[in-house]
Amino acid sequence: MAAPIGRFLCCAAHLGGRFYRHTSTPFYSTAAQTLYPFAARKPQQSLRIIKNPARCMFIQTQDTPNPNSIKFIPGRAVLEARTMDFPNPAAAFCSPLARHLFRVEGVKSIFLGPDFITVTKESEDVEWNLIKPDIYATIMDFFSSGLPIITDDAPRSETGASEEDDEVVAMIKELLDTRIRPTVQEDGGDVLYKGFQDGIVQLKLQGSCTSCPSSIITLKSGIQNMLQFYIPEVEGVEQVIGDEDDDEAVGQEPASS
The missing domain is CATH 3.30.1370.70 (Scaffold protein Nfu/NifU, N-terminal domain)
Structure with a gap:
């Protein structure tokens, strides 16, 4: 279910x-x-x-x-x-x-x-x-x-599933891309996968979610509950703030099929 x-x-x-x-x-x-x-x-x-x-x-x-x-x-x-x-x-x-x-x-x-x-x-x-x-x-x-929305030198962030990911990380990325990110995008934001260590999933919020007063509810009562429901190895979710991406555009590609 x-x-x-x-x-x-x-x-x-x-x-x-x-x-x-x-x-x-x-x-x-x-x-x-x-x-x-x-x-x-x-x-x-x-x-x-x-x-x-x-x-x-x-x-x-x-x-x-x-x-x-x-x-x-x-x-x-x-x-x-x-x-x-x-x-x-x-x-x-x-x-x-x-x-x-x-x-x-x-x-x-x-x-x-x-x-x-x-x-x-x-x-x-x-x-x-x-x-x-x-x-x-x-x-x-x-x-x-008629100008391009983005130019050819736009950075790309490959955070979708890859062959190098272990089974848990692959499941986390798939769940983010198929069930969570589309829902967050409906309200003008996005969430990026940044890492998984010691049971904690590191995520970065973007768009309207960045400074949203309810961002903690999004992470804890929303994303964390969803990940834990499907992936027992996930013990919690942590928001990444002020990483190296803050001074450059951050792009998110769809997950590889």
Whole structure:
């Protein structure tokens, strides 16, 4: 019987049996003219511009469990089958899209997913209704420019299963890639495998999960419970903070089949 991961992960659709509802705010824009949703607008309400419809974009926003992070969904592929985390502007050397977004005042970090962009603001003092218009415009202008989202010199992190892994490590990686990471990505974040020693799995949280107030719940009541349910050798989960990846972009490839 599969463990109901959704009941435990704070970055999932459920939290302690309570449903966490997301709201989506559609956004229509053209390269020539831009309109933005106002804070008073109701979810699902949209603004449409028919001028030059061939260059019209539809961008949705989705709240995350982290009040300082919002997931922007441009309605097209971003990184397709991988994710990349940019914790600071210096890490964005390989991503023109991330560099453009860092120019928006108040933006702290950028996380790129298969079909979404998670933007984390610097603090609660920064109002979303003040920086959202610039983020919308930046995303729209970038996709209209034809520039690559990431360049060829983007680093790659091969943390998927490999032939060198022992049986326990291979099972941990497979469970992370097939059951845990997809759920965490639903709320604009990700989790990377960093090691396994003395029964402790070392993981690194990314995106909206990095500074989420409920990140400990995600690790202990969610990921740890799931891993222990399937893998008795796992005694606990430990979060890796401030490792060597903090000053460079961290990419995650899907597990090898």
